[in-house]
Amino acid sequence: MTTQYFILTVQFNGKSYTGRGCPNKTLLENIEDMSLPIRSSCRRGRCGSCRVQLVNGELDSDKFSIEDGELLSCTTYITQDTEVAVSYGQKITRRRKVVAELA
Numbered sequence: 001m002t003t004q005y006f007i008l009t010v011q012f013n014g015k016s017y018t019g020r021g022c023p024n025k026t027l028l029e030n031i032e033d034m035s036l037p038i039r040s041s042c043r044r045g046r047c048g049s050c051r052v053q054l055v056n057g058e059l060d061s062d063k064f065s066i067e068d069g070e071l072l073s074c075t076t077y078i079t080q081d082t083e084v085a086v087s088y089g090q091k092i093t094r095r096r097k098v099v100a101e102l103a
Helices: 027-033
Strands: 006-012 015-021 051-056 059-061 070-072 076-078 082-086
Touching: 006 027, 006 051, 015 027, 027 076, 027 082, 059 070
Parallel strands: 006 082
Antiparallel strands: 006 015, 051 070, 051 082, 059 076
């Protein structure tokens, strides 16, 4: 079976980069495959560091979508030609509280 690839355009630092998006990889992995330095930490949708803004297209994202077109790239998959924006000038609008119990 042949994998169908999509066109992925990423706006980053005022420039647009275009590459091939694989639907079997997360958006984060696809952006990393384009050699763009996207932030990531937990890679499981908990920390919020890999947020992107959907500009055009549709993505398959789960319950870890944030708001206003923002998505977590580590839990999002490409389903068609898509354009996203990576912006690190945004303030964090939601944090999760982490509590650890020490014995």
